[in-house]
Structures are given as structure tokens and as C-alpha cells.
Amino acid sequence: MIEIAQLEKDYQVQGRTVSALRNINLHIAQGEIFGIIGRSGAGKSTLLRALNLLERPTSGVVKIEGEDITQFSAVQLQALRQRTGMVFQHFNLLSAKTVAQNIAFPLKLAGKMTVAQRTARVTELFELVGLNEHADKYPAQLSGGQKQRVGIARALANYPHLLLCDEATSALDPETTQSILRLLLDINQKLGLTIVLITHEMQVIRSICDRVAVIDGGEIVESGNVVEVFLHPRHTVTQSLVAENQALDLNLLQELAQRGRTSEHSYLLRLTYVGTATHEPILSRITAQTQADITILQGVIARIKNTPYGQLIVEVSGEEAELDKVLQLFGQADIRVDVLNDLLKQTWGA
Template sequence: MIEISGLHKSYTVAGKQVPALNNIQLSIPTGSVFGIIGRSGAGKSTLLRTLNLLERPDQGRILIDGEDITFYEHRKLLALRQRIGMVFQHFNLLSSKTIAENIAFPLRLAGQMNAQQRAERVQELLALVGLTEHADKYPAQLSGGQKQRVGIARALANAPRLLLCDEATSALDPETTQSILQLLLDINRQLGLTIVLITHEMQVIRTICDQVAVIERGDIVEQGEVAEVFLHPQHPVTRAMVAEQHELDLSWLSGLRHPDYRLWRLTYLGDSTHAPVLSRVGAETGVEISILQGVISRIKNTPYGQLVIGLRADEDTAIRVLKQLSAEDVRVDVITQQHLQQEAA
């Protein structure tokens, strides 16, 4: 478990103190994949780098397995960084070294294995990331995705308990991004290590993460389970990031006005996603329901659906429909004119 409390960090720019992190409070469960998402300059890289003290906070506590690492000095700091792997956006491979030598580099620095043990460990890691046949190549001979696989293998060399990913897929094309995310998921499951990643892409969060924190101007503005944050964003920054997925666009609905016409957003999660819920509810209540917009997809391993529906019903009938939908494990959010005006803006 990682516990972050009261974390502050500022930089001095042109003689002035510029805050980068403001009173950060986070709990990251052991063995989870935790995402930190934010725009450029929001503070996510600074926050990530405090976890291995590449950036020392000005105040606050970072507890890893109950021990506050902010007090660590040279010797303890070196030991800490051997237990924390880091994957970088632009790979940071040694161009004059072979792939095998790049992966072996942190093992040589640690000095805890002989040459034979290092060679065996490198072979294990090459197999893990699917690059066994590339051991004797150089970075320039590999694709971007292959280079990132080398970066992941190198980060895992000393069997860390925590893996930090600094925009690990932002330099890759969409197909390669998906393969790297799947590799990280496989590693998380096989090795049980905790992964903390930062990104500016909501698609990365929904593909791989269990929990997410949204950071804006050094503040955590929203956090929670990915499904809850993604499907029901509360903060304007989160809503804007979700809207960039272009899955549900409510702006065009602003012209649908009628005293008895109700607009609802339905959210299905898990087994109810593929069930004929609306058919059953319509048959049982006698209400005609129009599907105006919808999407079915997945958040990590969980299917979900969101529909915008319209129905004409008086108050009593609407309450009956709401009760029926709730009984089917469907969440209902009433779309008001205020919501539509916000979407249009």
C-alpha cells in the first residue's frame, strides 16, 4: 500500500515560488494498476517522480508499506530505487549497447548477481516481453513498441514491487499502444506488482487501470474507481476529458422540449449491459421508450453501456419506470436543460 498525505512541491522560477503539487492525498492499493491523468503541466510527472524521490517534496508524507520514504538518504535511497522500476516515454535506452546489455545494466549496477545469473535473468525478461530473438540487436534496429518492451524489461530487472510508467505509450501508435497496455496488464497479473502510470489519455485509463486520480494545476480534483469516474465524472476537467472520447454528445438534444418529454441517461455495468432491460421495462410499464444515442464498450475487463433515452410520461408513470430500471441494476441520471446548455457550451 502506498499512502500519500499532505504532499506539496514548488519550483523556483525567475525568483518566484511556483506550486506544482498542492496537498496531495492518495491511497494506492498493493497490486493495483493506478492511473494519474491530467493535461500537460498539471503536475502528474512531478507527482509520479516523488514516488522514487527523483523529485523530493517540500512537505508531506509518502508511505510505502508503512515506511515514510521522504526521510531516506543516500544508501536507503539507492535501495529504494532498486525496488521501484520506471518506464519512460522516450525509452531512454543506451544506443551503444545491445538489447541484452540494456536489460542487464541495472543488474550490473546492483552488483548482486554474477555474470551467469545476470545472463539467465536477462533471458527470463526477454521471454516475458516477447523479445527473445532480439537479444543481440541494438535499439536503432527495433520499432518503437519493441524499444518500449526493452524499457519495461529493464525496469523489471531487479524484481521491483512497484512499477512507475511515465507516459509510457504516448510516443506510440494506437495499435502498438494496445499491445504495450496488454503487456503491462499481463505483468501486473503474473507478478502481482503495483503499477502507477501517468497519462493524458482517458483511453489508456479505461483500458488498464483499476483506480484513477485526475490532477489539475497541482490539485487532485477527482479520484475513485475508473468505472465511476469515467461514467459519472463530477469535475469539469474530468467531464472535458471524457467528452473527448466523443461517445455521448448531448449538445444536439437541446431542441427537444416538451412538458412531458423526459431525457434520461442510463448506465449499465457488468451483466446488465447485454440484457434486454428496456424491452422488459417498456412491456411492464406500457411506456414507449426512444433510444436517442448509445454506446456499449468495456472498462478494463468490465462491459458497460450508456444510453440516452426519451419518453413521454407523467410523474407517476416516470417513477414506475425509474423503479423498474433500478431493479434491473441500471443507474438513471435525469438530463436537464442545464445539462444540455453545459454540453452546448
């Protein structure tokens, strides 16, 4: 669907060159929900807007459905933007027009439908986004979540192949955010629509995305399947973003180090379960097969999109042979094990 190769974007600021994007290389598949996450100023908005050339790259290639859009004529670019929907952080609705008129506006601009066809399409979109009773209201009469639903319906009006979401939930409260994310997921599944969204919140990525790219300082520092990136972040920026959204906390490790909890007769382990193993009594089975003591210190069981997962921090105590047997049994149960003893020593001298 989307191929980005060696993308660069520079700005001229007070006579000097400022690099906003550097050597961006990404592949986004047809029908997936792809997230781009980063701190403010990381370059994620610039990257998103390069996908419909609202920001024209300094160099590089942006291919959509096999065509390099950086080479498009004005007419081709207009056609591209008509089949690319965009959802904005602050809704960008026309305050003097009703909800129905806002949704119909891009159809009217395209000039390809009769009045009756536009009315029928708006009715379809009301049903899709759950706004049937609000057709004749004005934006000022709507809640933030309702306004964003209007924005999504308007973005879908011209049957786009691609939907770009620019911090679409950051102006909303947590409950409304979840309802908008469920709507985007529903649209993706019903229409097979490719969705690219940017956010600074890992919870948004975890809720609906299939794959994610982490951007920092204008560069992609990590990318991959959301389950892998979320549970096993490699780059320090990703680790920081994940830590803000995790129940598993380095403060616990610091507390254990200060109390001198670990010793040569114990392991401090982070256990990661994914899929069906999440709900199996694996700890009970392993405890029954060894003489080691296993103490759960902290844990979380949740979901990443449709995948259940669990992460636990446990202390395993016993003789060396029993400790080795526990590690072997965890491996046989397809549980990822990270031994944290060395981390405590390196960080706090425990």
C-alpha cells in the first residue's frame, strides 16, 4: 500500500537548514492500522503529512499503491487527496454548517454526485459513525467525541483508500478516546481501510494498531509488530514510552535493591506470556515440579489489540539446581524470561 524510501525533509529557519525527517524507510501494508509514535517535535506530524504531500519532502520516495506521489501533477495530487481521508486533532469543522452539511462538504467539492446521491451517502455515514440523531445540529452543540465522529465521517465521505489520523484522540477524555478507537477499529474491519495514525500515547498504539514505528529526532528508531515492540522494547525512547503505560515499574526494582532482596540463591525474573499461555496455570504447574519458591512481586494481564498478554516480576528462590530447572521449565512453556539480577547490580549496585 505505502512504501517510503530514504525520505528527508528540511526547513530553512533564519538562514540555516533544520532537518525534520532523516532517512525514513517504511512499508505499510494494505488494510492494516499502522501507528507512528513519538514525543512532541519528533517529526511524526511532518511524516504523516508527507503521505498526502501537505508537506512535500526535500528528497526521497513516497509510493502509494505503486505510484510515487512526489512526481504527481497538480491534477493527480488533487485526485490523491480525494481518496485520502484526514482526521484532525481539533476536528476542523465548519461552525456555520450543520453536521449533515459538514459531512456533505467534501462530496460537494468533488462534484461527482447529485444532491440525492450526496444525501444517501451522508445517511450511510451517519449510520457508520453513530450520529443519526444529530444531523441538523451545529458543531457547537456537540461533545468532543461527537465532533470527532463528524470529522471521521467527513474524512470517509469520498470512499478513501487511506485514512490519516493526526493525534485524533489527544483532545478527548480517556473514555471518549476508547470509543473513538473502537470506531476506527470497526471502520478498519468493515471497510478494509488502511489507517495511519500518529500519537504520543502508547495506549492508543496498544489498543488498535497492528504495527508501529517509533520516531525520535526525525528518525525511525524502532519499528515492528506492536506486541513485540510493546513487550520487548529495544530503544531507550521506546522503553520510556512503554514504561509510562506499564504497570511493571522500575521503582519496584529499585526498592528491591535497596532492601537487598536478591542473592546468589534467588533470581529476579520478568516473565512475558503471549496468547493462550496468558490464562494457563503455568506458575502452579512449575511450582509443583520443583523445590523452588516462586513469589509474585508485581504483574499485569491485559490485551494488545486482540492479543492477550501477561507480564510478571517474580522472585525464584532455592538451590542452584532448582533455579536452573525453573528456567528450563519456563522455556519449555514458551514463556520469555528476562533475568533482572544483573540490571539491579548495574543500576543500583544490588
